[in-house]
Amino acid sequence: MRCLVGSEWGAERKALKSIYTGLIRSVFDYGSIVFGSASETLLKKLDSIQYQALRLCTGAVRTTPTSAFLIEMGEMPLNLRRLQLKSNYWCNLKGHDGNHPCQDILKSSWEKEKKKLNSFGWEIENVIKDFGLSDINISQTVPLSTVYPSLFHNNVVDLTLLEKRKGENISDPYLVQSYLDSKYYGYVQVFTDASKNSNSSNGVIVCSDSSSSLYSLKNNHAISRPDLLLEIQLITYRIQAMGLLVIFTWIPSHIGIRGNELADKYAKQASKYSDIDILVPFSREEIKSIIKQKVKERWQRQWEEDRTGRWLYSIQRKVGAMRRTGQNRKEETVISRLRFGHTRLNSNLFKIGKHRTGSCDFCGQEETVKHVLLFCTKYSDYLLK
Known part of the structure; x- marks a missing residue:
């Protein structure tokens, strides 16, 4: 990285950070769940490498507090990153059944009552408890189908209205309803949670305002909720086996379509119920998103309680993403040093x-x-x- 920058010339900080995350931080991440129990003296050697890399990214002088250029580059301290990675690994394990070989490290043992170790199996229970995730239900990591996936029909997904939205004004509920009635005449129209009953029909048209869900159905691929996608595929498989056609289509939300308004109304009412009829487990991606937010909150508290870097704190109080830049290396170095309050004055x-x-x-x-x-x-x- 030193070969790429000087005090007045060099690569932009975004490129330098990419080099750090790809070639240096990735090495720190690998096996961090195992070596995270090492002594603070050893772990601080890794911290010093991180500080050197980020100091080169910002052009900061050596007296600059480390907490300051961590905030400037949107890069959390390594101890918090290790905490996030071990929590994510816990989430992955909880998505497997009890036969997974690594599940044993989460089980109780008499040693845990006698010793206070910093290893993953000893520490993770307390971490998850602090995050409020101890009793949470997590969906299967690899959902298994009772029907051969090759037997599933390709989902019919109509994105005509979604494509029109980009070039035409489709905020008129009459036009949307006319499109549904004319193209899908005789179909039962289902708006998420609300439906209209009919004695006879050619099929079912499911109207949703979630474009991401429809793309997952169309492509038969979901990153965040593969378990729910599989469940929908099984349901549509059984319906189509009875001779009914199921079509999914996108509609705009909150424009006055009666079925959609009813669905929103009933969904809001259901969210206030204390009793849960159907327990839908959280996906790994949802849990990891919660973990990321919890770790970020810890970083925020550290930044608020830290006694160093207070000049930058008066300018930027929130932790998060790297500051946007647009100047050359020399100008960005000057700006960063002014923000840090540490210059060659x-x-x-x-x-x-x-x-x-x-x-x-x-x-x-x-x-x-x-x-x-x-x-x-x-x-x-x-x-x-």
């Missing part, structure tokens, strides 16, 4: 023994970023301009 040079007093040579006050930008009379002409 006299106050910082004094800390590393390269200035006698740390005061401004012009007015005698401590030469900080705030002083130069707002108060120093040496630059008053520039401020007026």
Whole structure:
């Protein structure tokens, strides 16, 4: 990474971060569930490598607090990343049955009561309890079908209205309803949770405002909820085996279509019920999203309670993504240093023994970023301009 940057030239920080995440952080991640129980002294050696890489990305001077350029680059501390990875692994294990060979490490043992170790099997229960996920139901990692998948029919998904939305105005509920009535005359129209009964029909048209769900049905592939996709495929297989045709179509939401409005109404009513009739387990992706948010909250608390990097904290209080950039290397380096409050001004040079007093040579006050930008009379002409 040092070969790619200088103080005034070099690759942009987005490219440098990609190099860090692809070639350096990926090595840290591998096996972190195992070596995460190592001593703090050993783990800090990895932290120092992360700090060096991110310091090169930002162009920060050596006196810059590590917490500051972690926030600037949107990169969480390694200890929190290891926490997230081990929690994700727990989630993967819970999605398997009891025959999985690694399930044993989650079971109780007398050693856990006698010893206080930092290894995965000992620690993960407390972590998950803190996250409030102890009693949560997780769907199967690999859902198995009772019917050969080759027997499934390809789902018929009509995305005509979704494609029209990009070029035409389809906010008129009359036009949408006319399209459904004319093209699917005689079909039972099902709007998510609400349906209209009929004595005879040619089939069923399921109207949904979830384009992502329809694309999953059309492509027979779902990353977040493969278990629900399989369940829908089994249901449609049984319906079609009885000679009925099931078609899925997209419709715009909240434009006054009666069936859709009823579905929204009943869904809101059901969300207030204390009793749950059908227990739908969470998918791994949903649990990992919750874990990610919980870890981010811990990072946020660390940033709020940290005693260093307070100048950047006054500018950016929330942790998260890397700051957007658009300038060249030299300009971004200057901006980052101003945001950090650590530059080559006299106050910082004094800390590393390269200035006698740390005061401004012009007015005698401590030469900080705030002083130069707002108060120093040496630059008053520039401020007026």
